Amino acid sequence: MDTSLAYLLGKLMFEIDRAADQLLQTQVGISYRRFLFLTVLQHCGTVTQHELAVALGYSDPAVSTMLVELGKDGYIQTTKSPEHARKRLVTITPKGNEVVAQGRYLLDSHFDQLLVIADIDAHHYRELTERLHQALITKMKEK
Numbered sequence: 001m002d003t004s005l006a007y008l009l010g011k012l013m014f015e016i017d018r019a020a021d022q023l024l025q026t027q028v029g030i031s032y033r034r035f036l037f038l039t040v041l042q043h044c045g046t047v048t049q050h051e052l053a054v055a056l057g058y059s060d061p062a063v064s065t066m067l068v069e070l071g072k073d074g075y076i077q078t079t080k081s082p083e084h085a086r087k088r089l090v091t092i093t094p095k096g097n098e099v100v101a102q103g104r105y106l107l108d109s110h111f112d113q114l115l116v117i118a119d120i121d122a123h124h125y126r127e128l129t130e131r132l133h134q135a136l137i138t139k140m141k142e143k
Helices: 005-027 032-044 049-056 060-072 094-117 122-141
Strands: 076-080 088-092
Touching: 005 032, 005 094, 032 049, 032 060, 032 088, 032 094, 049 060, 049 088, 060 076, 088 094, 094 122
Parallel strands: none
Antiparallel strands: 076 088
């Protein structure tokens, strides 16, 4: 029986996420979910809590809970918005930036090793992945 490409991609993503979580927890001391949260925040810069929720695709309450945890660990800081007192601005701290840098290096190294083991050209794989990502974004905008 032929396995569908959609199933194989889903299975690959699941295994990559699980491996990333294990690597980050053992080597950096942070979960993959928290790492992604910090990575998105680093990419966005200082944003409101709601803007961060939208960027992550999470609910506002889920982001609020994560902000408390990440704040306790010193990875982010929140301040009241000067324009709107009810809004909170979220900023990644230098400690958070360091964790993102460590995690990216670790995950990039691990993925590079996988490509070598599988005898896959990294540049070609990147190009295909970028094309698929763009096609997905375009298709989702059509809805």
